Amino acid sequence: MQQEFIPFGFQYYRSPTPCRDQWEKDLRQIAKMGFNCVKYWVQWRSSSPEEGVHSFEDIRELMDLAHDCGLRVILNVIFDVAPAWFDQAYPDSRMVTADGRTIAPQALSYRQIGGAPGPCYHHLPAQQAKDVFLQAVVREFKDHPALWVWDLWNEPELTTGIKRELHFENQVCYCNHSIQAFHVWLEEKYNTLENLNVRWQRSYRQWSQIEAPRGQAIFNDMVDWRLFMSDALTDDLKRRVALVKRYDTRHRVMVHTVPAPIFNLITAGSDDFKLAEPCDMFGNSLGSSAWSADLLISAAKGKPIINSEIHALPGHMALKPKKLELKELKRHILIPLARGITGFLFWQYRPEILGHEAPAWGSTYLDGSVTPWLEDMAALNETIQTRSEQLVTSGRPSDRIAIWYSSTNQIASFAVYAHLDAYHDSVQGMHKLLHDLNYKVEFIADQDMTRDMLSNYDLLIMPSPMYLNEGMCSMLEQWILEGGVLISECSFGALTAEDGYHSYQVPGYGFDRVFGVKESWLHSLENLDHSYHQVTLKSSQTIPLSMDSLTGSKLELKASGSYYKSEIELAGQTRVIARFDEDGSPAITMSPYGKGKAVWIGTLLAAAYWREGGEHARELFRQLLEGHLGLPPAVTVTPGTIRADWLAHNSGNVKTCFLFVHNWGEKPAAAVIGLPTAVACVKAWLPEGEPMLAIHAHNPSRVEVELPAGDIQVYEFTEVIS
Numbered sequence: 001m002q003q004e005f006i007p008f009g010f011q012y013y014r015s016p017t018p019c020r021d022q023w024e025k026d027l028r029q030i031a032k033m034g035f036n037c038v039k040y041w042v043q044w045r046s047s048s049p050e051e052g053v054h055s056f057e058d059i060r061e062l063m064d065l066a067h068d069c070g071l072r073v074i075l076n077v078i079f080d081v082a083p084a085w086f087d088q089a090y091p092d093s094r095m096v097t098a099d100g101r102t103i104a105p106q107a108l109s110y111r112q113i114g115g116a117p118g119p120c121y122h123h124l125p126a127q128q129a130k131d132v133f134l135q136a137v138v139r140e141f142k143d144h145p146a147l148w149v150w151d152l153w154n155e156p157e158l159t160t161g162i163k164r165e166l167h168f169e170n171q172v173c174y175c176n177h178s179i180q181a182f183h184v185w186l187e188e189k190y191n192t193l194e195n196l197n198v199r200w201q202r203s204y205r206q207w208s209q210i211e212a213p214r215g216q217a218i219f220n221d222m223v224d225w226r227l228f229m230s231d232a233l234t235d236d237l238k239r240r241v242a243l244v245k246r247y248d249t250r251h252r253v254m255v256h257t258v259p260a261p262i263f264n265l266i267t268a269g270s271d272d273f274k275l276a277e278p279c280d281m282f283g284n285s286l287g288s289s290a291w292s293a294d295l296l297i298s299a300a301k302g303k304p305i306i307n308s309e310i311h312a313l314p315g316h317m318a319l320k321p322k323k324l325e326l327k328e329l330k331r332h333i334l335i336p337l338a339r340g341i342t343g344f345l346f347w348q349y350r351p352e353i354l355g356h357e358a359p360a361w362g363s364t365y366l367d368g369s370v371t372p373w374l375e376d377m378a379a380l381n382e383t384i385q386t387r388s389e390q391l392v393t394s395g396r397p398s399d400r401i402a403i404w405y406s407s408t409n410q411i412a413s414f415a416v417y418a419h420l421d422a423y424h425d426s427v428q429g430m431h432k433l434l435h436d437l438n439y440k441v442e443f444i445a446d447q448d449m450t451r452d453m454l455s456n457y458d459l460l461i462m463p464s465p466m467y468l469n470e471g472m473c474s475m476l477e478q479w480i481l482e483g484g485v486l487i488s489e490c491s492f493g494a495l496t497a498e499d500g501y502h503s504y505q506v507p508g509y510g511f512d513r514v515f516g517v518k519e520s521w522l523h524s525l526e527n528l529d530h531s532y533h534q535v536t537l538k539s540s541q542t543i544p545l546s547m548d549s550l551t552g553s554k555l556e557l558k559a560s561g562s563y564y565k566s567e568i569e570l571a572g573q574t575r576v577i578a579r580f581d582e583d584g585s586p587a588i589t590m591s592p593y594g595k596g597k598a599v600w601i602g603t604l605l606a607a608a609y610w611r612e613g614g615e616h617a618r619e620l621f622r623q624l625l626e627g628h629l630g631l632p633p634a635v636t637v638t639p640g641t642i643r644a645d646w647l648a649h650n651s652g653n654v655k656t657c658f659l660f661v662h663n664w665g666e667k668p669a670a671a672v673i674g675l676p677t678a679v680a681c682v683k684a685w686l687p688e689g690e691p692m693l694a695i696h697a698h699n700p701s702r703v704e705v706e707l708p709a710g711d712i713q714v715y716e717f718t719e720v721i722s
Contacts, residue, residue, distance in 0.1 A: 003304040006342045006388045007072065007148070008381040009037035010349035010363060011309060013062055015046040015113065018350045018368075020058070024065055026349060026368060031069040033370075033378040034385070038066060039074040039151065039308070039345055044133050045081040045115040051089070054136040067146035074254075074308075074345070076151040077137055077240070079130050080160045081115035086129055092175070093119035093126050095159065098214040099169040103162060109316065109356035110161070117160035120173050121232040122181040127239065134243050142248035150248070151308065152240040153255045155285055156233050158269040166420060168215050170267045173229070183207045185228045200224075201500060219467070220500035222415040223408050226265050230407065234274045241278045256283035256308035259292035261424040265407055266414050272299035273405075273445035283343070285309035290435050290643075291428055293336040295405070298443035304392075306343025307336055312373075313351075315360030324373035327711055330686075331662075333380055334712045338645035338660035342392050346377070383685050387716075390656045394647035396440055397634045397676060400458040403430050404465065405443040412467035412495055422563055422607065426463035426489065429610030433621050434461075436613075436664075438637045438644060446472075454479045459631055462488045463606050469497035473509035480514060481594030485629055488515070489601045490522060490566045507600075515600040516574030516591030521567040542608045545587035547578035547620045559617035561587065561603025568602060577628060578620065590628060597629065615639065636674035641665025642705065644673045657717040661693070663707035670706035677701060685714040 009030060012018070018026060030038065040062055047055055059075075066073045087093065087105050095103045095117065107114040119126035134152075141147055163170040172178075186207065190196040193204050200221050204210055213221040241253050255275050257263065263270040272295060276282045282300040286292055287307035296305055310332050315321035333344055351362025359366055363374045384391065405427060413423035434441045444453060444460070449472055454460065460476070465488055473493060480486055492515070493508025495501075505512060506519040525543055542560035561580075568586055570576070578588035580602075589600045609617050619639060626632045635646045645660040657679065663669045678700035682693060693715050696702035707713060 003342055003392045005036065006344075006384060006392060007037035007074075007306055008344050008384065009035040009071070009346075010039070011345055011347045012038040012349050013040040013058075014348075015041065015043055015058060017352060017354050020061075022350070022368060023062060027062075027065045027069045027071060029368075029370075030349065031071055033374070034382055035071075035378070036385075037072045037074065037148065037345065038349070039076055041076050041078050041154070042137050043078040043081050043113065044118075044130070045083045045113050047137075048083050048133055049085075051083075051085050054133065054140075056137070056140050059141070063141065063144050063146045067144070071146065072148035073146045074149045074151050075137070075141060075147060076154050077134060078154055079133075080118040080154075081111050081113055082118045082126075083115065086119070086126070087115070090119070090123065090125055092177070093123040094175070095120045095173040096175040097163060097169060098171045098174060100174070103159060103172070106162070107355075108161065112355040117158070117162050120175050120177055121158075121236050122173070122175075122177040124177075127236075131239070131243055134240060135247065138244050138247045142251065147251055149281060150244050150251055150253045151256060151283070152244065152253055153237055155258045155263070156237065156255060156270050156275060157258070157263055158229060158233065158267065164263075164267050166264065166267055166414070168418065171214070171226075171229075174212060174214075178229075178232075179212055181232075182212055182225070182228050183210055185231070186210060186224065189224070198499060216415060216418050218500060219412050219415045219495055220497065223411045223467070223497075226269070226411045227407065230265055230269045230271050230274070233269045234271065237275055238278045252280035254279045254281035254283055254306075256285060256306075258285050259287070259295050261420060261428070262286065264420055265410050266420070271407055272296065273447065276300050276303065279303065281306065283308035285347070286311055287336055287341065288332040290335055290339075290441075291431055293339045293341055294431065294435075294441045295443055297339055297341065298405070299445070304343070305341045306345065307341060308343075308345050309347040310344060311347055311361075313361055313363070316356050317358055321360040324376075326373075326376050329373060329376050329380065330712050331710075333384075334660055334714060335662065337384070337391070338647070338662070340395060340647070342388075387656075390649040391647070391658070394649040394656075394658065396646050396648075398442065398456070399440045399631075399633050400456065401434065401439055401631065402442045402444045402457045402460055403427065403434070404449070404460060404462045406446050406465075406467070408446055408497065409465065409467045413464065416466070422464055422604065425562075425607035425610045426604050427606070429606030429608070430461055430463045432613075433606060433609050433618065435643065436618050436641075437622050437625070437633065438635055439633045449475070451475060451479070454484065457484070459485045459487065459625075459629065462486065462492070464489050464491065464604055465493070466491045467495045467497060468493040468509060470509060473511065477511070477514060480596035480598060483595040485597045485599070485631070486514070487599040487601065487624075489604055489606065490519070490564055492600075511598075512571070514591070514593045515589065515598045516572045516593075517568040517570055517586075517589055517600050519566050520569050523565045523567070525563060525565065542612065543603060544581040545578050545603070545605075546581055547588070547623065557616050557620040557623065559605065559614065559620045560608040560612060561601075561605050562608035562611070563604040564602075566602030568600070577624065588624070599624070599629070634676055638672045640671050641667070641669045642671035642673070642707065644671075644705075646676060648676075659693075659703070659715040659717070660712065661705050661707060661715065662712040663709060666709050668706065668708050670704070672696075673703050673705060675701045675703065679703070679717040681718050683716045683718070685716065
């Protein structure tokens with residue numbers, strides 16, 4: 001789906017602010033400075049003060065003003081502020097937590113008009129009332145010339161942040177409507193009670209007997225319970241999308257999410273990969289980091305993406321925001337742009353003046369006057385818009401490496417630990433390792449783990465892969481036999497999804513043959529440190545491991561593992577490539593299997609890197625990927641803190657290439673970058689970057705660059721030597 005322009009602008013209106021007497025002045029100023037897009041909230045509570053009454057005068061006036069100013073509008077329909085009349089009519093629509101608390105409608109710092117979190121997702125009259133409101137909104141504005149996109153959910157989440165903190169008792173929803181819907185969901189999944197009883201290890205005789213899990217006990221019931229509530233969010237979005245498309249076939253629909261670990265599948269219920277599927281476009285808040293950008297792109301699967309809420313000036317009444325410096329602004333825009341995200345909306349234009357979020361979040365001063373950072377935004381926008389056609393059709397070549405991103409493994413990890421640190425530290429740590437080694441990072445979700453999808457990759461990395469199933473493992477084994485390479489941390493398949501049992505042998509599902517190793521014992525680092533009083537395994541401890549350098553130097557590469565230390569028995573042609581310092585036992589092994597290879601890491605290496613970093617750890621992993629596995633990145637960078645991203649645009653005989661260079665370290669850094677093609681005629685986007693890059697005199701596919709700490713620059717090559 002082709003994106004026709006690059007939206008660059010602001011979230012503008014969340015009733016009741018900004019005030020009406022500021023609208024025309026603000027919107028004309030936004031357009032005058034070269035911005036092209038604004039977003040308005042259409043809120044159920046404020047636009048439906050009485051049952052059957054829909055009042056859109058404010059939105060209509062704002063839409064007319066936007067059209068008059070030449071601005072395109074995203075209408076964000078907000079349902080998590082239910083009208084007071086609805087709650088009075090249906091008190092049974094309130095959500096209930098695991099410990100029996102009813103969540104009454106309330107005002108929040110970010111839902112100042114009250115009514116949050118809205119009704120239970122399994123309350124039928126609520127769904128019907130939301131349908132009525134959305135139908136009224138669409139009919140009112142579908143033909144307005146300023147309308148660009150319908151954004152049908154602002155940050156999908158079960159309780160709008162009220163019960164977001166990760167505890168068993170904060171789970172929702174345990175009302176009768178949800179419990180009955182859960183029984184139906186289970187019957188559709190398992191068909192017979194016998195099948196469910198095998199999976200859960202129960203002895204139910206009626207579907208109505210099934211209890212929703214509330215605490216830390218059995219794993220499979222918790223996996224089903226949270227998948228069920230995640231499906232509730234996804235199904236609600238699908239219902240909204242279908243209704244809009246019934247009345248409006250011209251305008252695209254989207255949703256914007258919040259990336260993990262801020263939103264999770266336990267208390268938030270948000271699954272980016274499932275929420276992206278029914279939409280024409282996708283977006284998120286907090287999208288300025290490499291982690292969230294790469295996750296968003298993987299979930300979108302080629303659909304246009306916008307950063308819907310760039311949180312550049314966060315704060316609240318007590319903690320005032322800091323001024324936005326140009327270096328930070330560039331990171332907010334250029335990190336996602338370097339990966340192919342082509343849309344940027346800041347939260348928000350004016351600082352908030354109502355509630356606890358005041359006086360923060362604004363791109364202007366409180367009186368609406370222009371700030372230095374607003375001028376910087378305008379200049380950066382102008383630079384981008386002059387290249388918009390090339391940027392929306394550019395792409396970086398895949399390095400054919402993916403990280404497994406698993407909803408079921410996330411939920412099982414919570415059921416095991418009562419937290420998500422082990423899971424998120426491992427997944428984010430593996431992303432950070434690949435990012436810092438200059439790979440293009442891609443993710444595969446559970447539902448996308450198919451033979452066709454795996455054929456796009458040479459390497460699959462599985463961080464902390466504790467919870468697996470037979471079908472996935474059979475497919476993985478065949479993929480490796482045919483030439484795929486698998487890297488797995490310890491505990492592969494320790495929990496079996498078919499029956500919830502701990503596997504008698506780890507790696508599970510016969511993968512002892514694939515890895516050429518068998519775990520004989522798995523030590524928790526707490527026990528190795530004799531910290532027996534620690535009830536919750538959070539593991540601030542690390543365990544050192546070493547690899548001999550492959551570069552011919554005598555340097556011994558040091559890294560750390562975390563959470564666990566595995567004792568293994570070796571078999572076949574398994575080769576030890578790193579050892580634990582404590583006793584010299586194998587820490588990383590590699591085994592041939594068919595035409596492929598399987599690498600076993602006997603600890604949570606990535607989680608340790610997420611917390612500690614370290615150049616030796618990066619070098620160890622680089623030598624694993626490049627030296628042992630022969631998988632260098634398409635864009636190479638000499639070791640250090642420089643990250644380089646390459647986007648190429650082809651148009652006939654003309655090729656435009658963009659090189660984004662980011663020094664993510666805390667000191668100035670220099671690097672030699674190897675490009676996919678030879679280049680000439682370099683031009684820096686930003687004036688201060690002009691002297692910082694040089695093309696190698698004897699090898700035009702290599703450039704030398706230096707950057708200050710934390711800076712990011714973009715270089716454009718308009719001529720490519722064939």
